[in-house]
Amino acid sequence: MKTQTETFRGYAKIAALAAQTAVECRFPQEVETVLSVHASATLTGADAGNGEVRYYGKAHFSVVYEDAEKRLCRAEKAVEWAADCKDERCYPALAARAQVAVENVSVRREGASVFVTALLGADIALYGEQSFEYLAGGELVVNRTPANATVAHLCGGAAETDDEFETEFIGDIMQHTQAVNVTDIVCETGSLRVEGEINLGILALKGGDSLVSFERLVPFRFDIPCEACSFGCSAQANVSVLSVAIKADADEERGRCRIFAEFTLSAQACVYEEITLDAVSDAFSVTNELTLTHTDVTCTSAADGAHITERVTGRAALSAPVDFTDVLQAVTCQRAEANLTYGEGGQRVEGVALATLLMRGKDGCRGIEISLPFSIPVEGNATDLSVLVCGMSARQKQEGEIDAEATLKICLREERESVCRIVCGATEGAPVPVNDSAISVYIPRAGDGLWELAKSLKKSPEEVAANNPDIEFPVKEGQRVIVYRKKTLQIS
DSSP states (O other), X not given: OOEEEEEEEEEEEEEEEEEEEEEEEEEOTTOOEEEEEEEEEEEEEEEEOSSEEEEEEEEEEEEEEEOTTOOEEEEEEEEEEEEEEEOTTOOTTSEEEEEEXXXXXXXXXXXXXXXEEEEEEEEEEEEEEEEEEEEEEESSEEEEOOEEEEEEEEEEEEEEEEEEEEEEOOSEEEEEEEEEEEEEEEEETTEEEEEEEEEEEEEEEEETTEEEEEEEEEEEEEXXXXXXXXXXXXXXXXXXXXXXXXXXXXXXXXXXXXEEEEEEEEEEEEEEEEEEEOOEEEEEOSSEEEEEEEEEEEEEEEOOOEEEEXXXXXXXXXXXXXXXXXXXXXXXXXXXXXEEEEETTEEEEEEEEEEEEEEEETTEEEEEEEEEEEEEEEOSOOSEEEEEEEEEEEEOSSTTOOEEEEEEEEEXXXXXXXXXXXXXXXXXXXXXXXXXXXXXXXXOOTTOOHHHHHHHHTSOHHHHHHHOTTOOSSOOTTOOEEEEOOOOOOOO
């Protein structure tokens, strides 16, 4: 018995890893009181080795503070960092893609110095070549069912975007934050289009020792070349801000200020191309018993993302007490900590919207951390989540209590996996007993299809259908199936 097999080879996602590392930065002794602190991280690269992935980049820290003379000051520093993630599935031939985000920022004082520590979380995907053999035919009766397999195509690129807008008069920019929200990923012929917006937050010195904060949503668009990309593909993409340059031109006569912002962006994307295999899902031999071996083919794709905008309000939790002697000046460093949860009511996004309130009281300026909890029901079965906080405001209606409002832009993404079983090999067994009668009549089970009957009778589906032209498959109860066998008349 001869069988024909073919080999499928394709690039695919091998594993997903997660890791954390801490990066620390030291600020000198002139930092008397820390008012606001912000940290961001950019990834320079990620390399797979034997048993580990090494990833590295830069962390950027900015601090707004009061010095010993109660003057408002700012300081910025950048720190290079490197970390590794251990996993026995790693080897040098794999391609590692990492996405890094700041999960937490803490401040501590040791002696005369202030240390700021950023906890970085990394999501790492490993890609490599996968292959499997599948039965394509041979001297067998086969049932073919199209099977899907996917090939992952990695692509990426850099882009620049800018924005120009006018604000009320400011004296100096003290701190800026930026967060990215991807709103659309579209596969086109030969390229991947990624669109989104950057939420730029600016904390500025308005005049004297007065602070003010404002935000700006800056749209962006990537067109990433990818030869394998077409309208039938699906894709995932992550966008990060590599650098920001902000310039302010003040017009004292008009009492206005024009802000110029330039962004350098980096995108990492994966396009999933679906390949249809003419695979065998079942087979038998008319002469011998047959033992089949199977393989499970996992098909990975990216579903369309869901985008939700929600306005949340409520009483905020405070890191320090406030009273009516405190005057709220600015809301800065807006961010969110959120997770996907599952319950009887379905999937929900639960977390807290966080920000720093800058208050001026009788003892000078101080920063207070606030947190506003939220729980939002969502549809679908998302596997990845990002939440952008914008437009956050706060006020003290009752002494000692802060009421906050925030707009949440929630992006839900789903990575889908489907598994199909195909035949990868066949082993010949004992001969099938020969029935020497000219005609056989079988009473099948109601609901049996043509393939099931042919396999049990050890006849090809075409022969069974030709011998029973009046029967529609699947068969109904009480029907008879006839098999004719050619007999040779021997004359002596």
